[in-house]
Amino acid sequence: MQRESLNLLLPRGISRRKVFQLLGMSGLAAAMPAGLRPAMAQDKSLALFTWSSWGEAGFATQAKDRLGIDLKSTFYASSDEMMAKLRGGGTKLYDMIVPVQNYVEPAAKAGLIEPLNPAALTNAKEIFEQFSQSPQWRVDGKLYGIPFVWGANAMAFNRKETGELDSLKALFDPKYKGRIAMRDEPEDTLAVAALHLGIKKPYAMEEKELQEVKKLLISQKPLVRAYWKNVADVQNMLASGEAVVAWSFLAVIAPLLKAGVDVGWVWPKEGAVGWSESITAVKGTKKLKLVEEYANFTLSAEYGEFMARTTRYAPASKTAIAKLEPQLVKDLGIDINNVDRLVFKDIPKDKSRWNEVWNEVKAA
């Protein structure tokens, strides 16, 4: 009844969801009576709030064909944007999100996400144990997701200028003075410096170690061309020759190779920064069962293989990897035998101190 009356109020061609999105942006959704919220609808649709990388139309087609689920995706470009929109009333708009592991605890503690039923995730047994057993996806003993995709931020280099590289030393080598690019982001850059110093657990650093990291990064400054903020910027720097070695995302490699730059990608022997992402239920979704069904599907070999082929991101499913040709596995930029070399992004012991140290480095 309420739904129909609302529909009558709407101009033709505007979906109710669109209206709720608009309302959400203005923060009004929170004020709507519960009966009007889209989650009440009994249809088999899921509102997915996700990274723009998962915007491939194929995922929606696949969800429709295989599960009969209407996947409606809205996108964010950073974890902060995801958190900000969820806080600003987004929990009323979305059924599920795709967080990175280190945002699970903040989101859970801020009451933005809902635990999943482990029994519903039957495909979890096909996932590499490093991911299916990861404590980062559990908060207070409750499971919030099992990653379907993973990767690492690592080192990209211009092979013509540097030859093969395998060590973080290159990022601190005066030989490449003024041609090194680092990321303008403490969670990556402080961890990289810590790994270079031989600190095994960067995210658990105490003040004394933070000071050493700060000293190292300040001494590195004259060597650094620029700190990059967006992945497009580091890609440009590598393409134009402003930088020959960079701490980077894997996403720059394929376009650079296509542009004719002989660019290499390596997980340095000292370590690289790992990430994983999972389908996670948004707090208060009325479709938890459906979310779990879809989450389980993303863990299947079928989904993993499809994802690897369309997006070049690495599936966390053992069976999916087994279905791929060796060359493609190599192109995914992962090294499953060396997962131990990764330090998975975590919440720093004192996050605001980390930000401050990074600002101190930049202001020095």
Add this chain to the structure above:
Amino acid sequence: MRAKVSTVLAFLAAPKLWLIIFFILPMMTMVLYSFWRVADYQIVADFTLRNYQKIGGNLYVNVFLSTIRLSLYVTALSLLIGYPVAYFLARKVRRFRLTLLLLVILPLWTSYLVRTYAWMLILGTQGVVNQALMSLGLIDAPFTALLYSDVAVTIALVHIYMPYLILPLYAVLEKIDPSVLEAAWDLGGGRLRTFLSVILPLSLPGIASGCLFVFIPSMGAFVTPELLGGTRSIMIGSIIAQQFGVAYEYPFGSAMALVLMGLIFAAAAATLRYGRPRGTA
């Protein structure tokens, strides 16, 4: 009479409502936040002065100072380049004045981001400047100090904000009564003397508001320094943006934004006070 008063009040209500909703309420929220703190990823409404104490520390005072310094450079350069342009447009040109004015405003039609990125292409190691200098044989190796430096940030900010200085200055210069200038000449003032004792003092209000229009946005700039700045070009705008983004420190960010706003208000008040026209009786 009564009806008239209520009509006036009704008309006043709209702008007042506008001010309250879009200015006063957000501002009050920020003031409140700036005394609160974050615990366990939630904002907790405990009264604390910690945020302001933190700003008083070495790190942030230095960032504020370097931001002020860079903004002053940008303002001075804009004035140095913009004044002759405005003067020329207002007092020398007759025929193509509108076209030329349009050319001044034209850059404003392009997105701020596009203009910032354009400077990357111009100043880069393989950029237009270096290529030109190299092909002229003036240098052997490209300058690398152009892009990713305070120089690049200053150049881009001057380019982006200078139109805001030229326009008010133009308006003031154009309004100067020619008879005042004739009087100055009649009294034996040369070109320079006339400029220094008549035109310049009369254009002070234009200089003041034009400089403010450049200084204020420069103080808050964060996209340009992040894209073009070197490893040292950290500005307060970036730190504030960081508090509302990665750091999730709304309280600290609010405190810093309020301090920035205070500095800007102080600069504006001082400029407007001392920027009154002088030399007029």
